[in-house]
Amino acid sequence: MSSDVVVTMDLQLTPEAGPHFARMDASGLEGTRNFPGCRGVQIVLHKSDANRFMFIERWESEDAYANYIKWRKESGQFQALETMATSIKIDIWPQTIVTV
Amino acid sequence: MSSDVVVTMDLQLTPEAGPHFARMDASGLEGTRNFPGCRGVQIVLHKSDANRFMFIERWESEDAYANYIKWRKESGQFQALETMATSIKIDIWPQTIVTV
Numbered sequence: 001m002s003s004d005v006v007v008t009m010d011l012q013l014t015p016e017a018g019p020h021f022a023r024m025d026a027s028g029l030e031g032t033r034n035f036p037g038c039r040g041v042q043i044v045l046h047k048s049d050a051n052r053f054m055f056i057e058r059w060e061s062e063d064a065y066a067n068y069i070k071w072r073k074e075s076g077q078f079q080a081l082e083t084m085a086t087s088i089k090i091d092i093w094p095q096t097i098v099t100v
Numbered sequence: 101m102s103s104d105v106v107v108t109m110d111l112q113l114t115p116e117a118g119p120h121f122a123r124m125d126a127s128g129l130e131g132t133r134n135f136p137g138c139r140g141v142q143i144v145l146h147k148s149d150a151n152r153f154m155f156i157e158r159w160e161s162e163d164a165y166a167n168y169i170k171w172r173k174e175s176g177q178f179q180a181l182e183t184m185a186t187s188i189k190i191d192i193w194p195q196t197i198v199t200v
Contacts, residue, residue, distance in 0.1 A: 006144045008108075008154060026198050033200040041200050044106045044193035047162070054108060054193055056156060062147070093144035093154055098126050100133040100141050 004039050006093040007065055009055035017084035018051030032057075035071070037064025062094060104139050106193040107165050109155035117184035118151030132157075135171070137164025162194060 013021055022045055032041050037060035046052035059065040072078040082088065113121055122145055132141050137160035146152035159165040172178040182188065 006142070006154070006156070022197055024198055026200050029198055029200045041198075042106070043197040043199075045195040045197055047192040047194050053197065054106070054191070056106070091154070092147040094147050095145040097122055097143040097145055097153065098124055098129055098141075099143075100126050100129045 003096070004058040004060070005062055005065065006096070007055070007057040007059060008089075008091050008093065009057070010087070010089040010091075011053045011055065011081075011085055012049075012087040013051045013053065013084050014086060015051055021053065021084070022050070032068070035064075035068045037061060038068065062092060065092065103196070104158040104160070105162055105165065106196070107155070107157040107159060108189075108191045108193065109157070110187070110189040110191075111153045111155065111181075111185055112149075112187040113151045113153065113184050114186060115151055121153065121184070122150070132168070135164075135168045137161060138168065162192060165192065 024043070029041055029043070032038055039058040039060060041058070042056045044054050044056070046054070057065070059068075069078065124143070129141055129143075132138055139158040139160060141158070142156045144154050144156070146154070157165070159168075169178065
């Protein structure tokens with residue numbers, strides 16, 4: 001069973017930003033993947049909303065994720081994301097009940 | 101890059117059902133994991149809501165997931181889940197933009 005902390009970010013972008021975001025490649029996540037405590041990130045696109053994305057992130061600890069968001073805010077990148085978004089819902093799921 | 105279809109189920113249970121659900125073990129997911137096209141399921145518990153769970157499921161195709169839900173409904177198990185829940189939000193994410 002994984003001991004990772006799962007973080008989900010349900011990201012609703014503007015119709016202008018969505019198609020651009022969907023063309024992101026792995027280089028856009030280098031800073032995340034290389035951040036201390038990051039164990040992996042997957043970004044998926046919604047079936048029926050071309051502007052809605054889900055980030056499924058795995059972190060070593062809640063502290064590691066908090067440090068990461070602090071860095072993204074200090075660099076202004078989180079705020080840049082906010083300007084493209086109509087809604088950003090971040091949820092933290094520290095406990096895995098079951099994995100199969 | 102994964103070609104799985106990701107399905108998320110954001111499950112808000114009643115305060116009576118939540119603690120019971122949190123004690124689930126892998127046997128509760130055997131029927132899911134063994135269903136044709138299922139590639140894995142993780143259930144995680146929210147940081148600040150003991151009655152909120154996220155299912156992160158990986159399926160071979162959207163059809164496989166549709167068949168699975170049909171089976172869960174025909175067996176009455178989906179309806180049983182509904183009686184324990186105050187909200188069930190299922191989202192289908194067929195396309196992975198990036199994985200790192």
